[in-house]
Amino acid sequence: MNVYLSTLLGCVIGIILGWLIRLLYAKIKLTSIEQRAVRLNQEAIKEAQAKSKELMLETRDQLLKEQQEQEREARERRNELQRSERRILQKEENLERRQSELDAVKKQLGEREQSIAGQEEKAVELETRLLRELERTAGMTTEEARQTIIETIQNDVRRDSQVLVNKIEQEAILKADKVARDIIVTSIQRLATEVSGEVSVASVSLPNDEMKGRIIGREGRNIRALETLTGVDIIIDDTPEAVVISCFDPVRKEIARVALERLVQDGRIHPARIEEVVSKVTREVNRIVADEGEKVVFDLGIHNISPEMVRALGRLYFRTSYGQNVLAHSKEVAILAGMIASEVGADTELARRGGLLHDVGKGIETEDDSGHVEAGVELAKRLGEDQKVINAIHSHHNDVEPTTVESVIVQIADAISAARPGARRESLDNYIKRLESLEDIAESFNGVDKAYAIQAGRELRILVNSDSVTDEGAKDIAKDISGRIEAELRYPGRIKVTIIRETRVVEYAR
Known part of the structure; x- marks a missing residue:
């Protein structure tokens, strides 16, 4: 029992001591914290x-600097x-000095104006006396003299202006002629075509004269059938071993020529055979016509040509003019015109067409009796060609006036192609002789x-004496x-006769 109480008492004392110690430690720690807080x-x-203090010092320094800066700016x-x-x-001093100088100048000017006014009065008086003296000496008034001088000056100006105009016109003509010649020569040099080909043969060679009788046939039935089917005239005369075919249509003449040659080679000549051969040859020639027309259109790069127009072009393959193939001539004209x-900067497509x-x-x-221009x-x-193309066709022989530059170019290209030596069947000697004959006449x-x-003999340009030939006389000479x-002469196409009558007055200033 005592032991238990002793133990309990010891525990209580220990607890109290422990609490007291913790309380004491807490007080000591609190005191230390308070001291630290006070120190902090x-x-x-x-x-x-x-x-x-540091901020105050900086502020004062800044204020001093600003004050110094303001004082510097103020200074x-x-x-x-x-x-x-x-x-x-x-x-102000300069202005005052200049004002003084200006016043002095004004004063001087005023004095000079007064002096000049006096001199002007004297000059007017002197001029009046001189004019009166001149009028008395010349025998005319001032207005009459002024009018005479004006008329003299006007005449001189007219004469000088006319001389200048004539000079400019001559220079322009010379320059235009040179440019035109250069263009034409360049075009001819660039053109590479053959000269005129052979004339289409209008006769058929026969192996012997006996073949003429077989061609005529019994009672002329063979020759009648051939002429009826081909539309040509077959002339059988005394020409040995040859038959002449006559027809204004070159295509029909070609059909008759080829058909007759084949009949002669075959030897079987009778109406049925003639009809068969003519029919076959006609198809072949029509095919050639279409092929040649399409070929020339393709070669020139011309589009939108109607089939009827292509066939009309192809028919030119069998047509010649003075020995020059018309289709080749048309192609050459198209190339030259382009x-x-x-x-010259014109429409090349229109010119070629x-x-x-x-x-x-x-x-x-x-x-009818219409010419090839009207027919074309x-x-x-009818085929709806452009009006400019129609004008080029209509005006290439000057039947109507050309309305476009391209129409004039077609005229030039046609003249170059048809009239240059070698283009048509005419020897160089005859060509030169024809030109000399024109000049001699x-x-x-x-x-x-x-x-x-x-222009290769297409134009005859004549200079007449203005003193001996009047304007009316020049017309009579041209006629x-x-x-x-x-x-007296034979020539292709037509020749233009141009009479030039001019008066030249030459003066020399020495």
């Missing part, structure tokens, strides 16, 4: 005081104001100074020369 507070106060402004004041004062159009179709009327069968124009209108007339055959040319 004191340090914070000291640090705040130090920072406050600069004062200095600038002082300089401005000095400049203003200097300008070249010339490209040189007009050049190709300009003689298309020669490949058309007509029953009618076909072109013209120079045989009285009053003609000189004659020139130009008489044209009549002699028609009567």
Whole structure:
């Protein structure tokens, strides 16, 4: 029991001692924390005081710097104001000095004006006396003299202006002629075509004269059948071993020629065989016509040509004019027209088309007496060709006036292709002789100074003496020369006779 109480008492005492110790430790720790807090507070106060002093010092330094900067700017402004004041004062002094000088100049000018006015009065008086003296000496008034001078000056100006105009016109003509010659020569040089080919043969060779009887047949039935089917005239005369075929249509003449040659080679000549051969040859020739027309259109790069127009072009393959194949001539004209159009800046497509179709009327069968130009124009209108192309066809022989540059180019290309030496069946000697004959005929007339055959003999240009030949006389000479040319010469196409009568007055200033 005592032991238990002793133990319990010991536990209670231990608990109390432990609590007292913890309480004492807590008080000691609290005291230490309070002291540390006081120390920290004191340090914070000291640090705040130090920072406050440092901030005050910085603020004071900044204020001092700003104050110094303001004082410096104020000094600069004062200095600038002082300089401005000095400049203003200097300008005022200069203005005052200039004003003084200006016043002095004005005074001098006034004096001079007075002096000049006096001199002018004296000059007017002197001029009046001189004019009176001149009028008395010349025997005319001032207005009459002025009018005479004006008329003299006007005449001189007219003469000088006319001389200048004539000079400019001559230079322009020379330049235009040179450019035109260059374009034509360039086009001819660029063109590579053959000269005229052989004339289409209108006769058929026979192995012997006995074949003529077989061609005629019993009671002429064979020759009648052949002429009826082909539409040609077959002439059998005394020409040995040859039969002549006559027909204005070259296509029908070609059909008859080929058919007759085949019949002669075959030996079987009777109406049924003739009909068979003619039918076969007709199909072949029609195919050639279409092929040749399409070929030339393709070679020239021309599009939208109607089949009927292509066939009309193909028929030109069998047509010749003075030994020149018409289709080859049309192609050549188209090429030349395109070249010339490209040189002068015209429409090359339109020029080529007009050049190709300009003689298309020669490949058309007509029953009236209209020429190839009218036939070509009618076909072109019916097939819906452009009006410019129709004008090129209609005007290439000057039947109507050309309305476009391309129509004129087609005329030029046609003349180049048809008239240059070698293009048609005419030897160079005959060509030169024809040109000389033209010039000789013209120079045989009285009053003609000189004659020139130009454009390959298509034009005869004649210079007459203006003193011995009047304007009416020039017309009579042109008419008489044209009549002699028609009567004495043979030539393709037509020849233009141009009379030039001019008066030249030459003066020399020495």
